[in-house]
Amino acid sequence: MHLKEAGNQRAQETSALLYSGDELNHSLILNLNQASETNVSANEKDLIVGGQAVVEGVMMRTPNAFAVAVRRPDGQIVHTGAQLPKWSDRYKILRLPVLRGAAVLVQSMALGVKALNYSAGEAFAGAQEQEQEAVQVVLTPAVVEGEGDFAGITGGVPGLIPIPTKKQPKDELKRGATASAAGSIIFALIFNVLLFIVAPLVLTNALFIAAGWSVPTTSSAQTSATPNSSSATTQATTNAPNQAPEQTAWYRRAWAGARYYLHPVRPSVGFNLIDGMIRMSFFLIMIFSFSLLKDIRRVFEYHGAEHKTVFTWEKGLPLEVAHAKLQPRQHPRCGTSFLMVVMLVSIVLFSIVKFDSLLLNMLTRIALVPVIAGLSYEIIRMSAKREGSLVFRLITLPGLWLQNITTKEPDEQQLEVAIYALKESLKLEPQPQEVVMTPLS
Structure with a gap:
């Protein structure tokens, strides 16, 4: 595997591990007005934007559309986007409390897969095409005579020189990118289940038995x-x-x-509190470890660019790099700000729904993930209506601290990509927003 392809794969897999929290929360906020009919004006709804960082780019969400912008190796910014149909309009049952939050989770994951797939395919497309058009091989008699997949050479001394090769069809490249993205998401789901559900439960169970805090059931x-x-x-x-x-x-x-x-211990509030602390510790260790990787640092820089661009829009400033670079990179509505809500909801729910079987407790916790997402959605929905309240500030404070790791200061080119994505998403709104279309260098 080439170094660029390896870096692409590693960044894609890590983005798959990290994208869900940030994108889910922005989707929760964006869908506050989509899930039910509330007394919120159209102008207020149009002001709510969000997004997520992808491989060498940013995806931006507006209430009814999304756009992904990626900078290719040649410096060109490419994008894709579409309007997002409201699932609650198609299925009225998804307007019900809790169910609407679970639906947002599924829709966010599907959109995240699509964004990661596109960005992974475009981020290194130019480099891959160049590698396909000219590869270095050691000349052999078979190569010189034109055998195999290499062009024939009629003269010269055998050595290490570039030789044109057959181009891989674009549909094969797309299929490869799709398979790679799907594999990354499957890996991320399995990884998250093992690390954040199975491992904390088993460790807490063993800890309670070893410490004598509880006896097996x-x-x-x-x-x-x-x-x-x-x-x-x-x-x-x-x-x-x-x-x-x-x-x-x-x-x-x-x-x-x-x-x-491994004999099961019936989970109590204290049991689930320690389980949640272990889960949070695993998450912090994972985030800090990823932040040390050069490829992932660029993802975190695009994460910062996304936040700065959102701040620029929310403050009513022209969407220009000069304004965006002055904004803070920590945003209170980032998905990391609501990890505490999810953890507290899981502690309470797991203390209510419990069994005398370790395996059954594992399966139950996996099955309750959509319910936890739905309940967390309702809490976020209520707190988001009062962003200046003490409750909202307490909920978002841990996430703001964590964003010192998950966001890095972006450069001007990364800000250009984030602004480009937001402008394209705004254009796709049913009533396109007026934005300052300054040229991007």
Whole structure:
């Protein structure tokens, strides 16, 4: 794999891991007026914009449309966009509380996949085409005679020189980009489930048993001794009665200990509080680790460009780089600002819905993700109506701190891309907004 392709893949996979929070929250805000009929004027609704950073670009959302702008290696800005139909208009049931939030989650994920797919296909398109048109190969007699996929050379000394090759059809490139994006999203979903649902639950379960804060719920676990005791070792040697406990294979003793700590503990409020803290710790470690990667730093820079552009629009300033660069890169409506809401909702919900089976608790938590999204949506919906309230400031404060990591100061070219995306999205609104169309260098 070429270095640029490897960087593209890594940035795409990491963007897939990170995009959902930011895009979901902006979608929540954007859909406040779409999910139900409220006393909000059309002008106020049109002012609500948001977006997310993608590979070498930005996707911008307006109430009824979206646009993705990407800067190609040759410096050209390319874009795509479309109007977004309201799911609540097609399916009236999606206007109901909680359901509308879950629908926003699904729509946001689908749109995020589309944006990442497009950006990944365009970000390194120019470099890939150049690599396809001229590759360096060591000349052999077969190459010189024109065999294989290389053009024939009639003279010269064998060496390392560029030779034109057959171009890959564009439809094959698109299929490859689609497959790559789909693979990244599948990987991200599996990764998130394992890291943020399965691992915290198992670790918290083991911690409660090891600390003696709770006993296993099954009768066999309640009567069993600790894994270091002779009875646990004896259980591990039931298939080898002639062996002394101290002669038991290490892997049998390890398996006996693992089984002991995997006996389910009925989740309580304290259990879910520690589970949530472990989940948040994993997230912070992941974000900080990704911020050290050069490729991901550029994604964070585009994230900052997106926030600065949104601030410029919300303040009624002309959409120009000179105005955008003066705006702060931390935005209170960023998806990271509402992680605390999701964590608190999950703690309460997981404390209510619980079982005496570790596997059943895992499956239940995965199944409750849309419900948590729906409930969090309703809380966000109520708090967003009063952005100056104390509750809103408390909710957004942790996210503003976290944005010191997830956003970086963008350069002027990155701001140009973000502004370009917002202008294109505004053009696609049913009643296109008047924007200052200054030329982009």
